[in-house]
Amino acid sequence: MxxxxxxxxxxxxxxxxxxxxxxxxxxxxxxxxxxxxxxxxxxxxxxxxxxxxxxxxxxxxxxxxxxxxxxxxxxxxxxxxxxxxxxxxxxxxxxxxxxxxxxxxxxxxxxxxxxxxxxxxxxxxxxxxxxxxxxxxxxxxxxxxxxLCEPYSCVSHGFDRASPIKVGEKILILGAGIIGNLWITTLHHHGHREVTVSEMNPTRLDIVKRLDTGYRLVTPDVLAKEKTTYDLIIDCTGVGKVMEISFNYLKEGGKYVLFGCCPPSHTSTLNPFDIYNKELTIIGVKINPFSFPSAISWLKAMGSRYLDYHKLxxxxxxxxxxxxxxxxxxxxxxxxxxxxxxx
Missing domain, CATH: 3.90.180.10 (Medium-chain alcohol dehydrogenases, catalytic domain)
Structure with a gap:
């Protein structure tokens, strides 16, 4: 074999x-x-x-x-x-x-x-x-x-952990590898339109354009200059330093979803006063407990509009x-x- x-x-x-x-x-x-x-x-x-x-x-x-x-x-x-x-x-x-x-x-x-x-x-x-x-x-x-069912099942678990995610909230996705793209399709399928995607690799940003979501696509330096804040940040990078930088982009009451799997050696320095003062929530997402049925239902509902390999x-x-x-x-x-x- x-x-x-x-x-x-x-x-x-x-x-x-x-x-x-x-x-x-x-x-x-x-x-x-x-x-x-x-x-x-x-x-x-x-x-x-x-x-x-x-x-x-x-x-x-x-x-x-x-x-x-x-x-x-x-x-x-x-x-x-x-x-x-x-x-x-x-x-x-x-x-x-x-x-x-x-x-x-x-x-x-x-x-x-x-x-x-x-x-x-x-x-x-x-x-x-x-x-x-x-x-x-x-x-x-x-x-x-x-x-794609297994990674979508992990996204499904993350979606549940971050919920409620209200349509109209400002959302930032960090990283446009496949996990970022699966989050993009998930959010768009669920009616979210106020979404910004940050990715340093221009080739990956070009791939996101194929999904035709109308989401705003930027590079990390643009985020640093804008200093815009978001209700929800979904970190798909798996890089500890990214969390340290982007955590500052959360609005009061905001939620930070740490989805990308960082190596154990990565660290981030956060300000505990900001977490207290802004009532921020940090959400870890680990694998896919009992979320395969949801993922299969998502696949059936999303169809070729979102599940095209070339577009993704x-x-x-x-x-x-x-x-x-x-x-x-x-x-x-x-x-x-x-x-x-x-x-």
Missing amino acids: EAVVFDGNKLSLSFEKNYPMPQIINDDDVIVKVHYSGICGTDLHIIQGEFPAIKDRPIALGHESSGVIHAVGKKSMFKVGQKVVIDPNTACNTCDFCRKGNYQYCLTAGINSTIGIWKDGGWAQYVRAPQSQVFALPDGITTEQAG GVKTYRLSQYKDALEDLKKGCVAKAVFKVCD
């Missing part, structure tokens, strides 16, 4: 003898033939040694995957050939966090047991998953569109082109790279 494998230090392309096809182990397992599997910013942090992942054996990364059912366990509710998407995260179901519906805080499950980080993931032709983490796609959603700046690559995909991401000439694994 062809797979892009991470051994704790580097990526490589492996084949059958080095990376065998997954097998059904439990009666409720399914094997998914992968159609699309995205490269996430978290994957880049893992490859660069900035984010924890399994190190005791090589695995295929990839926690954003869609495809069709290839094989099922004896007790599976799925049928071979069904279009599906995989939720890489789950609960342990025994700790207090999980029993209260907050498995993002779980110390053993959640992001500590993610498919594609701690278990074999979707940068391969086939991947095994328990059926509890697999969702059937309704008619009208393609596996290509569903390749998404480019597809074969597994064998993984080096090109990573290089294009580093250059910033694409908002997102997605492996098109099997047709």
